[in-house]
Amino acid sequence: MTWKEDMNIKFVNPYNFISLGNECKRKSFDDYINNKELLTGYIECELENLTPIFIPNTTNENAFTDNEKYKSYDFFSYDDIHNQKRTFKYSEPVIPASEIRGVIRAAYEALTNSCMSTIDDNGVLSKRTTIPAKPGLLKKENGEWKLYKAERLMIKVKDCSIDNAQNFKNILSKYNEGDKIYFKRSKRYKNKNFMPFTVSNISNINVKDYEEGYIHFGEDFIKKHHESIFKLGEMINDIEITDEDIKKIDALITIYNDLNKDNNDTKYKKFNELLTSKDFENGRRVLPLYYSVYKKDDKSYVYFSPACIGREVFTNRLSDILKVQGGYQPCSSRENLCEACALFGFTGNGSENNALASRLRFTDAKIKNKKTRNEDYYDEICILPELASPKISATEFYLERPYDDKGKTYDMWNYDYAFNWVYQNKIEQFDKYIPKIRGRKFYWHSEKFKFVYEQNERNCKVRPLKKNNVFSFRVYFDAITEDELNKLVWTLNIGDNNNTNCHKIGRGKPIGFGTIKIRINKIIKRDISFGGDTISYVLNEYKIDLKQNRPFDYNKKNVQEFLKITDFMKAPQNINYPIGEDKTKPGKSNSVASHQWFIGNKQIGYGHKDAKIKASGTKPIIYKTLPYILDNDITLNKLYKERN
Numbered sequence: 001m002t003w004k005e006d007m008n009i010k011f012v013n014p015y016n017f018i019s020l021g022n023e024c025k026r027k028s029f030d031d032y033i034n035n036k037e038l039l040t041g042y043i044e045c046e047l048e049n050l051t052p053i054f055i056p057n058t059t060n061e062n063a064f065t066d067n068e069k070y071k072s073y074d075f076f077s078y079d080d081i082h083n084q085k086r087t088f089k090y091s092e093p094v095i096p097a098s099e100i101r102g103v104i105r106a107a108y109e110a111l112t113n114s115c116m117s118t119i120d121d122n123g124v125l126s127k128r129t130t131i132p133a134k135p136g137l138l139k140k141e142n143g144e145w146k147l148y149k150a151e152r153l154m155i156k157v158k159d160c161s162i163d164n165a166q167n168f169k170n171i172l173s174k175y176n177e178g179d180k181i182y183f184k185r186s187k188r189y190k191n192k193n194f195m196p197f198t199v200s201n202i203s204n205i206n207v208k209d210y211e212e213g214y215i216h217f218g219e220d221f222i223k224k225h226h227e228s229i230f231k232l233g234e235m236i237n238d239i240e241i242t243d244e245d246i247k248k249i250d251a252l253i254t255i256y257n258d259l260n261k262d263n264n265d266t267k268y269k270k271f272n273e274l275l276t277s278k279d280f281e282n283g284r285r286v287l288p289l290y291y292s293v294y295k296k297d298d299k300s301y302v303y304f305s306p307a308c309i310g311r312e313v314f315t316n317r318l319s320d321i322l323k324v325q326g327g328y329q330p331c332s333s334r335e336n337l338c339e340a341c342a343l344f345g346f347t348g349n350g351s352e353n354n355a356l357a358s359r360l361r362f363t364d365a366k367i368k369n370k371k372t373r374n375e376d377y378y379d380e381i382c383i384l385p386e387l388a389s390p391k392i393s394a395t396e397f398y399l400e401r402p403y404d405d406k407g408k409t410y411d412m413w414n415y416d417y418a419f420n421w422v423y424q425n426k427i428e429q430f431d432k433y434i435p436k437i438r439g440r441k442f443y444w445h446s447e448k449f450k451f452v453y454e455q456n457e458r459n460c461k462v463r464p465l466k467k468n469n470v471f472s473f474r475v476y477f478d479a480i481t482e483d484e485l486n487k488l489v490w491t492l493n494i495g496d497n498n499n500t501n502c503h504k505i506g507r508g509k510p511i512g513f514g515t516i517k518i519r520i521n522k523i524i525k526r527d528i529s530f531g532g533d534t535i536s537y538v539l540n541e542y543k544i545d546l547k548q549n550r551p552f553d554y555n556k557k558n559v560q561e562f563l564k565i566t567d568f569m570k571a572p573q574n575i576n577y578p579i580g581e582d583k584t585k586p587g588k589s590n591s592v593a594s595h596q597w598f599i600g601n602k603q604i605g606y607g608h609k610d611a612k613i614k615a616s617g618t619k620p621i622i623y624k625t626l627p628y629i630l631d632n633d634i635t636l637n638k639l640y641k642e643r644n
């Protein structure tokens, strides 16, 4: 069975990335404003949605459904719609200021090459890995974590024609994860040298000729015929294990549980109970697990996992990567601020004396072209596709393809390391690998709406706003420089009131929702006037020639990328999440799905010209990466798997 590219079916991924520059430039807050004329006033703006938009009124999560599991929301308004059935009730739509502000800040950050202020650094990066890890036993001794090598033996819990031992399922059900057990060794599984030994008898007390081991449950090993027993081996001395490493196992279990929420998978429940128990913390219990070691800068790091082939939690966090990659981690000091943080403010690390208030205030956008009946603002109630959380594990989209000094690429890469397959399960690591993220995520515009008609627990029913509604809102500015005002104005209308460059707001961006054009109606400046003993404020119109306002360098890559991805008239026709089809399993519910594309993309031929082996399910090699915004061809092909 092989994966192939379908040259006739192409798609453009709904999102892409605006590049980061070489360096995030910062200076102290005072340096932004000292010795400059400062302007105060407001910008009167108009907002028109060119496609439907949706922003939820979260005071009612069951606006159109009775079942609590199935979420449904009406459009945002000032009405408290708590406990109301909304199907035949309508309110006047409002676009909340926070939504507009978020959109404008993200654009301003991209255009001014500012820090990535919104990265979530508490989120742990994780990814499924296919390098088999080694069995080990973890234990606290004299207050320090110690890792021991272990030998894994297989103990039968399900019918299996190869292992003729008795079925230990009922006996094992009385044991817990990590319990000590005595066993009698039988022969190797399949009688093959590289396979583990099987077990013919077990006992909870020491018996002559029996060996001592620890039980490990929940291993997806050879179709779940067997559970495992780990026999203690020698101690590993050259790896230091910290409490931080132990916390990462905990984070990993949380990720596993999140991923398996829907199938009530309690596979690692017992493992987690032991991991978080006092007895383990105090060194009275031993934890069986898998470990893999990788070296970087002459230091050894270790990954732990409950499964042999499982998920790794990376050492690098996004902010660590950004620190190395031009310093694009969020700003943390008013002495050292990027342009966006200087204007929009920042919260520092929660310490108030190191935070900075915003010099901008957005108002809610209220409807301008009022209709007599509220229902005329809205489209039919529909179902938004699953709110896919960012799949940052798709490193072929989120990270740059790495190259070594000689220009050769690698088979696989992630947030910590890159490697090539050599043979069997051997890999060669890229010593000088530095992970690089692709940039800031933006969505292409599109006019194609695709609706899923079946509601489930992961998607939601919504009532979007019809296109071509016009709103008005203001942006108040307080003591900003002329340069900042010019840049803010340009960012709001993307260079011109009458061009087709638009922002995207709210939910449903991948299916074409959210396209808005913001126009500047006028700019009002507040001047202070001195008359005798009194000081008063006068409001004067402040003129900016919107056609001549060019505060950004159009030759810069980030500006060009921004102009291309925001152009509604040039929206790609074939926006679609990746299309992959497993034709060997026709009719199965997930045989045509986006994740199939990501599976296939690592099993195409040799993947790349420098590869030493052919790509396969167990030896994946990344084939295509996400095209760049400025590429002439931004499409990818459908991938499918068929019998040879």
Ligand SMILES: [Zn+2]
Pocket (backbone or CB within 6 Å): 114, 115, 116, 117, 330, 331, 337, 338, 339, 340, 341, 342, 346
């Ligand atoms: Zn910043």
